[in-house]
Amino acid sequence: MKKTYTISAALLLSMAMAATGCGSKPSGNASQAGAQTGSDQPYKGQQISVLLEGHSTSNSIQKMLPDFEKSTGIKVNLEIVPYSDLTSKALMNFSSRSGRYDIVMDDMVHGISYVNAGYVDPLDSYAGNSSLNKNYDGADFVPQYLKAMKVGDKLYGLPVYGESTFLMYRKDLFEKYNLKVPTTFDEMMNDAKVIHDETKGEIAGITLRGEQGIQNVYVWATFLWGFGGQWINANGKSDLATPEAAKALNFYKDILTKYGPTGVANFGWQENRLLFQQGKAAMTIDATVNGAFNEDPKESSVVGKVGYAPVPTQTGNPKGGASSLAVHGMYLAKDSKNKEAAWLFMSWATSKDQQIKSMSIDPNSGVSSLSAMKNEVFLSKFGAFKDTMLAAIEKGNPNYLPQIPQANEIINNTGVAISKALTGHTSAEQALKEANDLNNKVLEAK
Structure with a gap:
């Protein structure tokens, strides 16, 4: 129930x-x-x-x-x-x-x-x-x-x-291919692979944001926290040159390059939202406000076909929580x-x-x-996802993005690292080390 x-x-x-x-x-x-x-x-x-x-x-x-x-x-x-x-x-x-x-x-x-x-x-x-x-x-x-x-x-x-963030998935496709709604990233990778392969790539297994800057950082942070990582350690230093952060970025790169849509490295909020609304992707993790667009007959071709669930995690109980509070x-x-x-x-x-x-x-x-x-308007228009949205807001991580004066520079440096990894120019480990060094210079200059 x-x-x-x-x-x-x-x-x-x-x-x-x-x-x-x-x-x-x-x-x-x-x-x-x-x-x-x-x-x-x-x-x-x-x-x-x-x-x-x-x-x-x-x-x-x-x-x-x-x-x-x-x-x-x-x-x-x-x-x-x-x-x-x-x-x-x-x-x-x-x-x-x-x-x-x-x-x-x-x-x-x-x-x-x-x-x-x-x-x-x-x-x-x-x-x-x-x-x-x-x-x-x-x-x-x-x-x-x-x-x-x-x-x-x-x-x-x-x-x-x-808003917070949650997983949006195509209920009809999951039922057709007998897939379980993922609660871990490994399960999400498997679901993306099945749908991508079964549809011969006509439907992307997943779509996420790849555009450099706050766009890719906002969604990638789910994976950073979900793999057990964090932005800043107990000593006030940048904590991106860690195995947890590397796992998060390697996973992000792998799932998008293998099962994501063409051109995803340039996807911001709007591009990501539109592709999912057009029925061209089986899953996405993004802002809870996207649910309103999914369920709007004037905006969407997947009305009534979308399921909503908490964002998956790999650790089971991330330090601060893997869903945002924005x-x-x-x-x-x-x-x-x-x-x-x-x-x-x-x-x-x-x-x-x-x-x-x-x-x-x-x-x-x-x-x-x-x-x-x-209000009745809220309840009637957004009933398909309101329960999951409200749960995500209550569990939202207030430190999902760094809440410090240097946040803008840290986000920009991290966004560059994500883009380098997605385009294959640099390994995830090297890209994150570069971002980590830059972030520490910013933190030390305060």
Whole structure:
């Protein structure tokens, strides 16, 4: 009998603890905003610029934007770019102190770097200002997601969406070839081989991300942890020049070069997602938000044919867990000239009402609102995978990617190593040693 997962009582109980303190006194511009009365649109005529990641969440925000502009009188200039271009654009804006973007959306790993560099402002004063927090409800965010937006005891971002990772597999093909849903990497290799061979390569046994950088690192980290590896050892040194990391990369290279699709070394999130949705691969490990695309008749040719399961592991009980906990949030630029207007947009875009609406606009199962997760739309649209998704989120490893200021450099160095191994230019062991040496130089320079 399939076990049903829901958000646990402990998770719900911790909501209040995760919420930001609403009693803190606003400071700076936020306190001045409270003095503006007599108008329902105190920021009418102000313009803000927002940099968003190409994602179903962003698409929904864009479609709902006229409502915000009409109700506030604030003009919003949205720029939506692919995830692979997002951080470089944000860093160019921040380092130049141009103030081009008032709000930047990015993942929590890069968010920590922005905080440490002094590029973004804390949000506690805005969240605690009664004249500005009409849409803000800290207790409604998934606690793990809101916690990921904090550095120390300060809130620096509002979670736009969150996800974990799970295994997606073709139920029809597994039944046809009498295959067992894999719980280990060896079993996954066997399943990929059977389907690839039986279909004479017309259906890839598996598809994963190969594109250099955060794209391949995000999925490969499942294998790093699943083989018993880790990013940083107890002495604060890079831990990639290890037998566990080598096993993870050799496995990744072998399963993709033997049973993966043509051109997989260039696959990012979108390419990987589309190939699976088109029925051209039997398995993939990727973000839980992909389930919404698999089950959308307008997007997918495999609706109702996909099974969802925890990511396999080789060790049985990895150190930190082999599924991710990834949260993407909106951050307020320190050089913004219209911070109150920017906060109103951030709190509106992440409010429960807007997140509930977003699920009917685009395939968006990555909502960060507990109210949205309990809504009938969520339950009816995402029922095929919601239990597995919620279980993955609860077990998600917060250190799945390195949560340190040097994370960006470490991820980039590791992404190069993965690409070198996938293309056969360098052995997995040598590529990881090179990345390990570079990572240690970065760590020593802190």
